[in-house]
Amino acid sequence: MPKIVRLIVASGETSSNLRYAAGFSAPDEFIWFDDGAGRRGVVMSALEFGRASRSARPDTEVLPEQQFGASRLEILSKLAVELRADGYLVPEDFPLFLADQLRKNGIPVVAHSGPFFPEREFKTSDEVEKIIRSQRAGEAGCRRAFAVLRETDIDSAGRLIWNGEVLTSEILRGEIDLEMVKLGMLPTGTICAGGEQGSQPHNVGSGPLFANRPIVMDIFPRSAETGYWGDLTRTVVRGRAPEIVRKAYDAVLAARELGKSLIAVGADPAEIHRAAAASMEKAGFRTGQNEKSAFGFFHGLGHGVGLDIHESPRLSPRNANPLRGGEVVTVEPGLYYPEWGGIRLEDLVYLSPGNAPQCLTELEDFLEL
Template identity: 40%
Template sequence: MLQTKPNRANLPAQASSALRETLKADEALLLVSASEGDSNMLYAVGMFVPDPFIFFQHKKKKYVVMSDLEVDRAKRQAKVDQVLSLSDCQKKLRNTGNSSPTLIDVLDWLFRERGIRSLIVPANFSAFLMDQLRAKGFNVEIKRDPFFAERETKRAEEVRHITESLRVAKLGLEAGIRALKRAKPGRGGTLYLNGSKLTSERLKTAVNTRIMAQGWLPSHTIISSGNQCVDPHHEGTGPIKANTSIIFDIFPRSQKNGYFGDLSRTVVRGRASDRLKKIYATVQAGQKIGFDLIRDGVNGKEVHQKILDLFAREGFPTGQIKGRMQGFFHGTGHGLGLDIHEAPRIAPVDATLKTGHVVTVEPGLYYLGVGGVRLEDVVLVTANANKNLTDCPQFLEI
């Protein structure tokens, strides 16, 4: 695995001071994971590490325990109060007669030395390690996400990181659109580019290559067409035809700081049918409802329902049609940050939007025989309105 050396100034700030203040003298927060794949750990320590390590927070201090491979880098980059050497911990345990100290032995020694008896762990914490800790006499409490509640409210620096990832998503989209514009219809309406069939795979290569050239990582980029669009998470496969809907859903992640962008657009190479044009205009109107309503104090459930109501009034029902879900059967939006999907949600569940939330606004309509339309922008919730962080035009026909 290529390990990019992150810029400390670009990485997430320290974890919650609020949690620090509520911890009792014998309590600690505990994470044991790799920050490369665990957003809570990345948020806590502010550096990418590909292998699991120990993070704990006791009273007003944050600690990491690092292997010899990472300890010196952690001293430069980790946003913690103290970096402990795993080798030193193991050496001290061997001096007490433990010839082969394990992870649970190290944790037991660290916590007893500091008078810690109770631990707060995230929902994805290892069940095996939790059992071991309890067997050692520790009280272990599971805290559901958001483990760090303040992750929902983005600081100005985080908003900048997300905006930059949105810029890169737009660059990827533009690469795909350029390829589509050069494609010409052939037999059966299939699009051809440079003499070969234009497929979803070829378009994704163009999009993803452009994204990677910027230093971002694409992941499961969606470019689906026709009836594939009716499954909103279908990544797309095979030849693309003229005069049919093509959904781009692009969500690159920065290799510097871990923040995602998320952008969806729907286009047609050629001419859209009258029904597809109406669907597109209706989805745009639904997205405008989101833009008009989203602000501090609004319940996301109400925003979602008003969009559903509009779609129904315009003659676009949602439900089981011909044996499968059709219409608008996903949420209007979700939080965006170090995870592609995080709290809060704008969906059929209660969720109060607050100043500082960064959420997607992505209504869609999907019907067999027509395809689908999804339009997605990202907004920052403010006291009286919202600010659109996405700078990307919307157009149907190309």
């Protein structure tokens, strides 16, 4: 029977699979392998050999590149000989040029279809704690935003004024991100979208922020130390929210709480999504598409969070695989209308194997400040 060795060649900073497999990260590319017979290891440059020796998982060998050669092709060719490998099984994002080189050198390379480590979907208690630490940092960033918004004045044009200047999405995002950096996070793409910009779920926001209009703040910090993410969203109004915004906020909050209550071992993610969507529809908020854009609730209810910000499982109509316990997922319904903006409220939930869902988010909920 052919001996196929699992192989990853990547940087731990960009490959969550490599970070998961090796137990540590390094900015430079390195090699991880598993021969399926109890031998796992990493092949490291002299620059990173010491780090790997200290940080790799206990069952992982740390081998020097010099033992095998200079180029990636030479190293992997000699590694295949040492492991008596008949080929390599690699993730879908394996470098194509390197795969072609190996095949030309007589070493078969096959891309694995689907998740390379399906077990990543189910978090250990240690992983949950790492996610919680990132989530707390995100909450601190959001509370900093609340404080800034409370300190604002309103000018004759309805713009928010802070420290003598117009408060923009960019300034508010900077305050959020700085707070998280102080706590060891790497903020990326923090959303502060005011008014109509909030009707586009991934619009990060730009320009002046205004009173009496919703501001969507979606915050997803990644720990520089562990690589694990947090994810949360709050929508607030500085001043008085219009009636339609208050009704939409109430509908989204109710949908989020309903979705959280339905998370359980054996639950169908598609059904959870549909229940949350139906509750907002029943509250009078229709979903559809016109010549300009989609409106209403037009994205999935949630997604897994771990070493990737978006990973399995999805809470969406496309996923009918029952929850099994051990997942960490967001629950983030939203309503979006170009006429006035958007509302999104997001919490993070851990479904323990014992079927006791736990909300990992401690940030308060309110609309007006």
